[in-house]
Amino acid sequence: MSTTDLAPQELRILVAVAEEGGFSSAAARLGATQSAVSHAVRGIERKLGAVLFERGRFGARPTPAGERAAAHARRVLRLLEAMAADVRRADTGEVAGRLRVAAFRSAALHLLPPALDRLAALHPGVEVTVTVVRELGPGAAGEVAAGRADLGIATLGSPAALPPGLVGGVLLEEPYSLVHPVGYPEPRSLPLVDWTENCGSYTRDWWAAQDWIPAATVTAEDDGAVLSMVGSGLGMAIMPALSLTDAPPSVRITDLGPDRPYRCVGYATTPELAATTPVQALVRILRSLGRSTPERTKPQLRAV
Template structure:
């Protein structure tokens, strides 16, 4: 029995499939399957029921899972104790990032952390705000950068990291459309926007709801450059951060929204902070960046 086998068992149980577990562990899916099968043969029991809907732990799997988690926690604790003696911080931190995030704050923060703690592995996971908050609540993530419209779930705290005005963009070669665009008028436009759960889309949906209109999103794109490309080609009116519109001013005309629509990216963490020393160190660096952002 080897530690990577136990780690894969925990990953399959938490992710619900061998494919998702492999993505989380950054290995090929056959490697996860082979390791779990080898452990099943060694123990003489089936650990998972495999089907089209994924993988679910058997009764034996549930029992083994508890001991696998305990063993992994014990190994991590032993490493932490050794690191405290040597003064070296090691380990792994998992950071969630909302799809479409272009803020340099996150990149700067992770760069500062990696410079201070080069032996810590940093894993970035993209997803919607709701998915990231759920993963944070269950301990699968140490920190998350999210855009949200609703209060965070119980046990999660947040702080604003980045704010930026959103603007509508249309082709430069298109007909004149005035100097601004009322949010209420968006109901008559085919829109190109980021997916739900991103900071920009959350701000757009909230502004439209406040204006009493429902936006018609004709195209969703996970990248802001693709939003610009689709808007440039006439597939709809794009909604992007003002800085992105400014960078594309040679091909897109920016129309400020009235009233202004501001998106927010927030740092989220579990109340009490991450359980690992590496996660706690990352949160400490993140809080310094939050304070610096507030002073700007």
């Protein structure tokens, strides 16, 4: 056996210390003693040849190497679990097991619910948990890369853009539209209401070329708050289609024309989990919903 081989229990200890932020709390989580956990971590560090945690009165904080090691450990442990579930059901063809999904807010609100309803109807043995994450920095795809999610519903900078080490694809492209209070005669003259997750790099060039768009005077927490503020007459906004699903009657949605920007919504997973039946089943359903989205969402989305 190679000196760098780690047993599953060592991987569990590594993840527990990284997530709990200390040896004592990790030991309580694992039902072990603090000295056993501390000894195990020292052994893991020797095997990997790197310091994984900074020790101090604050507890144990993962170093950059520790963060990467914990991400790998989560992914290996999850793959072992998925392998066991797939093997047990190989003879029956049943799609079952645990499926962890991370998604940004508007996808979790408007894209995932019909997909999960269909998944439950077709494959009741799949147990799904959903985490809503802000699409800033690593976002939903980063949750997959870190081993905290099996499938991420994420915004992609371009149809081909995915973080290194992940696989996936585009589900749909959603256009941006001008949103403004009903009855306002010159909506482009209103102040801009925006939120931090809006206007990623894929729209910045278009945004910068529009001399009629002012700097935002109000920055809201999320797209729901933006819609509420626009509906209350506080300004106008430029928003993607998923955020406008079931928009209130107090707002009007105006097409920005043929040069309007689009946002790509896609999925991301690991190469290993892409071969598991729960991930494959949900991706198939999401793709089919992406093709039918224009019938359900205003303004129109383009399925890819």
